[in-house]
Amino acid sequence: xxxLGELKIPAAMRPAAxxxxxxxxxxxxxxxxxxxxxxxxxxxxxxxxxxxxPIQSGRASSWAGGxxxxxxQVNFLFDSAxxxxxxADDLSAALGVAKSTLSGKAKQVRDLLKMxxxxxxxxxxxxxxxxxxxxxxxxxGLIVDARALxxxxxxxxxxxxxxxxxxxxxRDGTAALLSQMDLHDA
Numbered sequence: 001x002x003x004l005g006e007l008k009i010p011a012a013m014r015p016a017a018x019x020x021x022x023x024x025x026x027x028x029x030x031x032x033x034x035x036x037x038x039x040x041x042x043x044x045x046x047x048x049x050x051x052x053x054p055i056q057s058g059r060a061s062s063w064a065g066g067x068x069x070x071x072x073q074v075n076f077l078f079d080s081a082x083x084x085x086x087x088a089d090d091l092s093a094a095l096g097v098a099k100s101t102l103s104g105k106a107k108q109v110r111d112l113l114k115m116x117x118x119x120x121x122x123x124x125x126x127x128x129x130x131x132x133x134x135x136x137x138x139x140x141g142l143i144v145d146a147r148a149l150x151x152x153x154x155x156x157x158x159x160x161x162x163x164x165x166x167x168x169x170x171r172d173g174t175a176a177l178l179s180q181m182d183l184h185d186a
Contacts, residue, residue, distance in 0.1 A: 007045035016055045017048040023064035027094050032084045035124050043067040046113055065095040066105025074117045075124050120164040137162050
């Protein structure tokens, strides 16, 4: 189980969030992978921080299914050409929740979190790599591919939260740079 404090889940919302995360972990780790489990925890944590939090009411299984279903929609989980792949029927059976309920909760989750295929924080790494739209940014009124820009501009775009990492450094290089900066700031 993930540390709920690390996920910045308010103490009052922890029992509800913990029940939902237990279900998302069970389904994601059993039928999908670690990356989906991490993304689902992130979604539940964001929902728990909403005021008022929507997860205060409703069944944990419905919220768990809605979170996974919403992530599946933006990451093309239901497309048999993607890996991992899962059908909506399989997800419904795993959680014991009707497919129509999952779909409705997923829409609610997507709307509340402004989740789409263009929101990097909800995308799997392979989806970020495969989606050129993630990298298009506006510089001086022109739309350009951030991957083709000089390192200082890429770094600035990353600092502003416009792109998920600095392309010239790669995902690992960006993470290493951030950890070095954390060490120097401490």
